[in-house]
Amino acid sequence: MTSNAERRRPAAPRTATVVLWLTLLLLHTPIVVMIVGALIEKKPTAWSWTLRWFAEVILDQALMDALVNSLKVGFAASVFSTLIGTAAVVGLYRSAGMWKWAVEGLSVVSLIFPEIVFALSLLSLFFVLKFELGLLTVVIAHVSFSISYVMMTVGARLATLDRSYEDAARDLGASEWQSYRTVVLPLLLPSILGGFILSFLLSFDDFLITYFVNGVGKDTLPVKLYTAMKLGVSPKLNALSSLMFVMTLLALIFFFRSSAFRVFFESGRRTHGENTKKENS
Numbered sequence: 001m002t003s004n005a006e007r008r009r010p011a012a013p014r015t016a017t018v019v020l021w022l023t024l025l026l027l028h029t030p031i032v033v034m035i036v037g038a039l040i041e042k043k044p045t046a047w048s049w050t051l052r053w054f055a056e057v058i059l060d061q062a063l064m065d066a067l068v069n070s071l072k073v074g075f076a077a078s079v080f081s082t083l084i085g086t087a088a089v090v091g092l093y094r095s096a097g098m099w100k101w102a103v104e105g106l107s108v109v110s111l112i113f114p115e116i117v118f119a120l121s122l123l124s125l126f127f128v129l130k131f132e133l134g135l136l137t138v139v140i141a142h143v144s145f146s147i148s149y150v151m152m153t154v155g156a157r158l159a160t161l162d163r164s165y166e167d168a169a170r171d172l173g174a175s176e177w178q179s180y181r182t183v184v185l186p187l188l189l190p191s192i193l194g195g196f197i198l199s200f201l202l203s204f205d206d207f208l209i210t211y212f213v214n215g216v217g218k219d220t221l222p223v224k225l226y227t228a229m230k231l232g233v234s235p236k237l238n239a240l241s242s243l244m245f246v247m248t249l250l251a252l253i254f255f256f257r258s259s260a261f262r263v264f265f266e267s268g269r270r271t272h273g274e275n276t277k278k279e280n281s
Contacts, residue, residue: 031245038238053239063240066224070204073135073220077142078199084143085150086192090180093158108152110145118145119212126213134215141213142203149202150195157191158184201251205244 041050057063088107092100110118122141131137165187169179185192207222214223221244228237 034238035242037235038242053235056236057239066219066221070221073138074200074203076139077146077203078196081143081146081150081199082196085147086154089151089155089158107148110148115208119209123212134218137213138210141209146199146202149198153195154188154191157188161187
């Protein structure tokens with residue numbers, strides 16, 4: 001048994017604290033500059049605070065169409081990836097054998113492959129299948145890389161799920177499907193919601209894969225932003241980027257404050273605690 005004094009970690013050196021704050025400053029300064037650039041209007045003699053650039057973004061029909069396309073693609077990709085990813089994890093839950101490990105290994109291919117390679121492979125596939133590039137191909141591409149994140153999120157919860165609940169349901173006469181529907185799925189619901197939100201964020205912010213598999217006239221918001229930036233950075237683009245940042249930040253806050261975030265990380269802490277107990281014993 002170890003005492004509390006032995007478990008107490010020493011304080012971090014002052015140098016590490018300074019490096020931490022410098023790193024945070026380096027990471028967040030561009031965001032602050034972008035937001036400030038969207039809120040000021042330069043005049044010949046001075047500058048003033050304004051919301052004009054946000055109003056111009058909202059009144060720009062092309063940008064609003066791109067926003068609608070991003071929301072459509074993000075929602076559709078999140079729904080399909082959540083359904084497929086959850087079904088795949090539940091199917092692997094009771095499976096055994098080498099093929100199970102092969103499927104689990106293949107599920108993380110999109111996480112380790114360079115994004116440019118993944119985009120080119122999808123584009124080649126669509127050309128072979130003679131798919132017309134458009135929002136449908138963008139949704140398929142986003143589903144293909146979002147499934148891995150859903151499987152990781154739901155699988156982390158499923159790995160720590162207490163089997164006694166399911167066994168109790170079976171002892172009370174529930175069928176295998178009834179036990180999954182009434183016991184397993186409700187316990188997995190927070191992690192399923194977390195996988196859905198994570199998939200939506202990845203799809204909404206994706207640029208490279210979308211740029212390769214997107215059709216003419218069906219730009220999403222990141223692609224539209226990239227096209228507009230070729231003409232130079234303007235306060236209007238800063239306003240558009242700020243709106244995208246705020247939307248992503250709100251979704252992240254919702255995820256962090258939801259039970260999905262707590263269940264995901266509490267399951268990790270529970271597993272770590274069990275491993276620590278085994279080592280101590």
